[in-house]
Amino acid sequence: MGITIGDIAKKANVSKATVSRVISDHPKISAKTKERVLKVMDEFDYHPNMIARSLAHRSTKIIGVVIPGISEKSFKHPFFPEMLRGAASVAQKNHYNILMSAVSTAEMETQVINELAKGGIVEGIILMGATVHDKFISELLKLKFPFVVVGRPENQDSVSWVDNDNVQAAYELTKHFIEQGHSRIAFLGASSIDIVVIDRLEGYKKAMREHGLPINEKLIIEDKNIDGDGYAFMKALMKRQEPMTGLIAMDDFMAFGAIKYINECGLSVPDDIAVAGFNNVLLSNYSTPPLTSVEVNPFHLGTRAFELLIANLTSSYKSIDRAIIPADLVVRQSTLRGTGK
Amino acid sequence: MGITIGDIAKKANVSKATVSRVISDHPKISAKTKERVLKVMDEFDYHPNMIARSLAHRSTKIIGVVIPGISEKSFKHPFFPEMLRGAASVAQKNHYNILMSAVSTAEMETQVINELAKGGIVEGIILMGATVHDKFISELLKLKFPFVVVGRPENQDSVSWVDNDNVQAAYELTKHFIEQGHSRIAFLGASSIDIVVIDRLEGYKKAMREHGLPINEKLIIEDKNIDGDGYAFMKALMKRQEPMTGLIAMDDFMAFGAIKYINECGLSVPDDIAVAGFNNVLLSNYSTPPLTSVEVNPFHLGTRAFELLIANLTSSYKSIDRAIIPADLVVRQSTLRGTGK
DNA sequence: CTGAAAGCGCTTACAG
DNA sequence: CTGAAAGCGCTTACAG
Known part of the structure; x- marks a missing residue:
């Protein structure tokens, strides 16, 4: 680099303190000197060393x-x-x-x-x-x-x-399924360690209970792996032979994976199984069919x-x-x- | 914060210089003093101020x-x-x-x-x-x-x-289409300002020429908007009534948008129109059908x-x-x- | 409104 | 191997 506050001070015939005050736009500095200093600063393309500044007033921003x-x-x-x-x-x-x-x-x-x-x-x-x-x-x-x-x-x-509020979000999503006439709704990607998912499962259960629907543990797929593979999850779920008409996945990508398997089974979304995810990925709007999702507003x-x-x-x-x-x-x-x- | 190199120096009965040398693991420092200083540093949970350090040796890392x-x-x-x-x-x-x-x-x-x-x-x-x-x-x-x-x-x-090498990447992709028997291949998302896209168009044309295929400007859709909407692009392209069996989009999302419109026209991918994109988005693997793409290895x-x-x-x-x-x-x-x- | 001086917490020749 | 001192480039009471 080279050029420092001292250089500017000399060229402008003021003290370093004054230059410093100009830099920080200190109120009580005469318009005249301020202007002069600014001109010199500009002329030499001077920009204060932020590290030194940070050290001096203990704030790095x-x-x-x-x-x-x-x-x-x-x-x-x-x-x-x-x-x-x-x-x-x-x-x-x-x-x-x-x-x-x-x-x-x-x-x-x-x-x-x-x-x-x-x-x-x-x-x-x-x-x-x-x-x-x-x-x-x-x-x-x-x-x-x-x-x-x-x-x-x-x-x-x-x-x-x-x-x-993940409880609330899942609650509303589940309610949406129920209002669409679903009662056997699967839950994909449960977790016992991820608070987000724990909350969502709670919301899901709450909605089911409130509408007098049974909570079927066989329709809940859990995995340690949080960003689980929806395709594999769905496969596992299907093996259980537990009929379902709705499916909530913890993430849109998980939902896409599940849909892929659903399609491979010769079933269709949403007519055979309605599916929704979370996070409202850009693609959910363009997928076939477009995917219902929860926008979490990251x-x-x-x-x-x-x-x-x-x-x-x-x-x-x-x-x-x-x-x-x-x-x-x-x-x-x-x-x-x-x-x- | 509080505790500085000076404090450590005092507690360890050495100079600040010595503490500094211990911090930076200077070779010629006796094992004894080094150990002693380290112990004190540890005891006080001392960690050097990186800002001061940066200022002193002019390197912020x-x-x-x-x-x-x-x-x-x-x-x-x-x-x-x-x-x-x-x-x-x-x-x-x-x-x-x-x-x-x-x-x-x-x-x-x-x-x-x-x-x-x-x-x-x-x-x-x-x-x-x-x-x-x-x-x-x-x-x-x-x-x-x-x-x-x-x-x-x-x-x-x-x-x-x-x-x-975007010329080469597009060249190979285009060649892949040609090898699949396509000769009327559309190019979606051309641009006259984006070097990446200019290069890809060049690669596309090169492949076409090398295989003796005509370059039909009507099959090339350009737009200032680089992350253009594939759906809209495809619509515009279809309006031109120019038959095609292949389609290269500048991005997978653009390709998805195009596919959506293609499907809405009652046509299918890849049998009516084969489609490929760029960037190999996570979802390209899961979409229906899975999308051919170019992995650019970001x-x-x-x-x-x-x-x-x-x-x-x-x-x-x-x-x-x-x-x-x-x-x-x-x-x-x-x-x-x-x-x- | 402005300046001299001390200080921010380190590092680094220079001596020894 | 270790220390005293100057220096990194700023800021900020303290005086005036």
Whole structure:
């Protein structure tokens, strides 16, 4: 680089302090000197060293966005990128930068905490996804380091977080099936460790119960593997020989896989089996038939998370916040009877 | 925070210089003192301030990844995230951090350059996508700031870049159609400004010519809008009443849109019209029929770009590099006759 | 309104 | 092998 605040000070015949004040647009600086300094700055194409600045006033304006287990699948799915995009949009408006960290092992977690948080690079952290990150979260809590997690975490009361109301979303989706006349509705991709899915199963059951329908465990397919293969799930489900007319999958891609198997069985969607997914993937609108899905608004999950973090950073009053982002049921032909082809 | 190198020095009865040497694992430090210092560091959970460190030895170990026009679509598509993931994986191995910047206006471009590059936050930049960024690139060149662009830029000889060979990829795809017996092959999503697409059109024409087939401009649909809507494109194409049996779309999603319209016309894929796309989206494997596509390996575009940048950063010998990432033709049922349903 | 000086938390020749 | 001191490029009370 080369040119520093000192050089500008000399050329403009002022002190470094004055240049610094011009840079930060300090109110009590005469218009004249300000103009002169600005001109010199411009002339030399001077731009203050942000690192030095950060060191001096202890603020980097950088937020760490931590993406857990950035496995191939998690990122091919538009969900994470959309959250990231949401976060980035708010960051930009507020003149923050985003440091992206993909974290897949416990070792990497501590590295992130040590280097980014304790090391003073980032002022706050957004944790994209709450699953399993107990240690990460508790460590952050111990440090009293500002952070927001996307996805309701286990220790939900001591942490700021943003999420959909997954119970409610699944409840409404299930209700939609019931209103379409279905009573034997399968649930694909249950999990005993993923809070999101646990909640959705609860919503599903709630809707069934409220409408006086039996909950048939044989219609519920569980798997450790969260981004499970819908095709394989459906195959397993069909083997159980349990009749069904409706199917709720935890993700649109899972639904597509299931539909593929359904078609291979010579059955059609929605006439034989109505199918819906979650996440409202771009393609759900173009698939044949178009897929009913739940839009979880990942973009807004991202924006809101970032907003909460900024609020926490800037207000002197520290609070534990939460935000529920509405999820929208998007009904398409895959669950509308008499429209299949 | 609080605890600094000075505190550790005191507790360990050494100078700050010694602590600093322990931190950076300086060779000539006695095992004894090193151990003692490490113990104290550990005891106080001390982690050096990276900002101060960066300022002192003028190296932040942060790379800026600039994503152009992070519009809704560009990010819902797995292409960018995959490149990002690739870059991140290499970054991590080499102990670099990634600062993500979404840039959609010229104003934001200069801001990135001023703040991140001139401001000394990042040591290098990866530009994801070469389209239109003449000023950005030329500014970076003027600064002699290290950067690599993904996607062959206009001034390709003065810039380090990574890309597929798009001429070759389209050539092979077209050849595949021809070998399947097609001679009237439409080309969806031509462009006169997007280098990627210009190259692909060239590859298409080359294959046609080499096989003695006429190039029918009526079978080529162009649109300014790069991520054009395949459904609309197909509609426009059909209106031209120009018979065709094959269709190449610039993106899988575009292909899906086209297929939708084809189906609505009562025609089937691949028996009436064989269809292929680019980018080998996750869903192309599950769609009905599964879609032939070109895998452009965005992950490797990202890794390779980052590797080139690191090489540039660490070697004393500055060079202008390029890397061609192979694109793989993935043949599926959408272009295989006699397999449609 | 402006400047001199101390300080942010490190690193790195230079001596020894 | 270790320390004292200067320096990285800014900011910010404190005076005036």
